[in-house]
Amino acid sequence: MKKVHIIVATGKWEQDQLRYRRHRLAEFLQHQPDTEKVIWLCPTPKEEENSYTLLANGVNQWTVQDLLPQKVFRFGRYVDQFYEKKLQPFLLYLGQLQEQYTLQLWYTFPGFPLLADLFDWNKVIYDCSDLWTSPMNGKPSIPSAVRQRIIARAEGRIIQRADVIFCTSEYLRTKIAEKQGTAEKVFTFENGVEFDLFSNPPVHKENVLPAGFDGTVLGFIGGIKPKLDFALVQEAARKKREWLFLFVGPDGTNGHPAFKQLINEKNVLWTGSVAPSDVPKYMDIIDIGMMPYKSSQYNKAVFPLKLFEFLAAGKSVVGLHLPSTKKYAEESIYTYLDTDDSDQFIRACEQLEGFKDQEDYIRKRKILAKTKNWNEVFTEMVKLI
Known part of the structure; x- marks a missing residue:
């Protein structure tokens, strides 16, 4: 049947x-x-x-x-x-x-x-x-x-x-x-990735970055919710004015003051909601993916969707307070941090910045992500049912 x-x-x-x-x-x-x-x-x-x-x-x-x-x-x-x-x-x-x-x-x-x-x-x-x-x-x-x-x-x-x-x-x-x-x-x-979609992105969105900007872009893509540490990112943005901190996604904070203060920083850019089909285009703009989560009971359980999407796009990633992801930590691939210190966050991003355009490391990131394709994840689940 x-x-x-x-x-x-x-x-x-x-x-x-x-x-x-x-x-x-x-x-x-x-x-x-x-x-x-x-x-x-x-x-x-x-x-x-x-x-x-x-x-x-x-x-x-x-x-x-x-x-x-x-x-x-x-x-x-x-x-x-x-x-x-x-x-x-x-x-x-x-x-x-x-x-x-x-x-x-x-x-x-x-x-x-x-x-x-x-x-x-x-x-x-x-x-x-x-x-x-x-x-x-x-x-x-x-x-x-x-x-x-x-x-x-x-x-x-x-x-x-x-x-x-x-x-x-x-x-x-x-x-x-x-x-x-x-x-x-x-x-x-664990969550997977639509590997082909992110590993071969279309041409990135034009006119997103400020005119003349050619520095490093740190990006977060997804629902912007209270589980994120806006204060830490704001501290980092103030200390690293040469970087751009890009947030792509709807405001799920109900206009929380901490998020409003963050996006008022001159090197922080928030696009608002974007069509799902455009997400790979924005991913192509980013140099380092960031997953800046707070230390909380809720986040102990989180396995973010974006980890393998960033890696499939060849981007290195830094994550905070996400113990479920710690086992994937590897130099030039994924940096896991258990800290509220913005200086440690900055140092981790500076290290990844040095690897961002190296083809060997881009290939390693994609190889890891390819093992987590959604079809294989769901196929194994259905077998157990």
């Missing part, structure tokens, strides 16, 4: 124009010969004219309206009574497919936990890419503590119900295995 894959996602497909692991997973499954269809099931803050739409890539999107549009009410995604009735039309639709197809439920975040029990699924899979039970900004508060308890209960139910669980880091695997009580069905699969 052919398969129908239902992917529980955090938001609509084109939300903030970013492509996460779940997007690559959906497209991989969509192109498998035994797949009938992929359904992207996601919450949406606002009422949709049509809850069911067919996306241009062939993925089917089904939205479930939040309790209320304000962000504070998103906790309803984890509490049964706030979404159970809204799922009924979707369940009726699934009932029409059940006799013809094998149905697999993929959780990519711990929302709608009751869904796992409302239907007779052939398989339930949890693909965990974040420490959902810890605040992203690393700062505890009473509201965040309440929210994290709600999420923890929802995630615990999904963990117990899942037939197989995938994690993007060993830290996450250990945490989930503790909750599960066994590690037998919990596996680590």
Whole structure:
């Protein structure tokens, strides 16, 4: 029998124009010969004219309206009574497919936990890419503590119900295995890369850099969120005026003052959101990739998507407070730092600066990245299911 894959996602497909692991997973499954269809099931803050739409890539999107549009009410995604009735039309639709197809439920975040029990699924899979039970900004508060308890209960139910669980880091695997009580069905699969896309980029974007600038460009590409250390980068930018610090991606900080202060520096440039198809072009502008994360419980679990994308593009990378990436540290390839000292960050970048145009090192970076192609990652995951 052919398969129908239902992917529980955090938001609509084109939300903030970013492509996460779940997007690559959906497209991989969509192109498998035994797949009938992929359904992207996601919450949406606002009422949709049509809850069911067919996306241009062939993925089917089904939205479930939040309790209320304000962000504070998103906790309803984890509490049964706030979404159970809204799922009924979707369940009726699934009932029409059940006799013809094998149905697999993929959780990519711990929302709608009751869904796992409302239907007779052939398989339930949890693909965990974040420490959902810890605040992203690393700062505890009473509201965040309440929210994290709600999420923890929802995630615990999904963990117990899942037939197989995938994690993007060993830290996450250990945490989930503790909750599960066994590690037998919990596996680590780090994030991968669309190697061909990044290793052979199109001509880079024109008119991005300041007129006449020919110095070193340090770049971050992705969602700009509170997990990043804006203060450290600002210190580095003030000390190294001859460098340009480029940020490419949407502001996910809700206008945090630290990010506003950073982009006011004369050698810091923020592009805002860009189309996913343009990301390799911006990657081509960058000399050194930077992943400046804060020291926090949340970031202990993070395996950033951009590590292998930078390397596939032949760029060296420096990362802060990302222990899941430490094993890839190698001279001229990837520098791992566990520090809040901007001077250490600068010294690491200066060392990488000396290797940036050397073909032997560019080739080594690409060789490492090629071993992490998404198709191979997902193929191995599907074999375990």
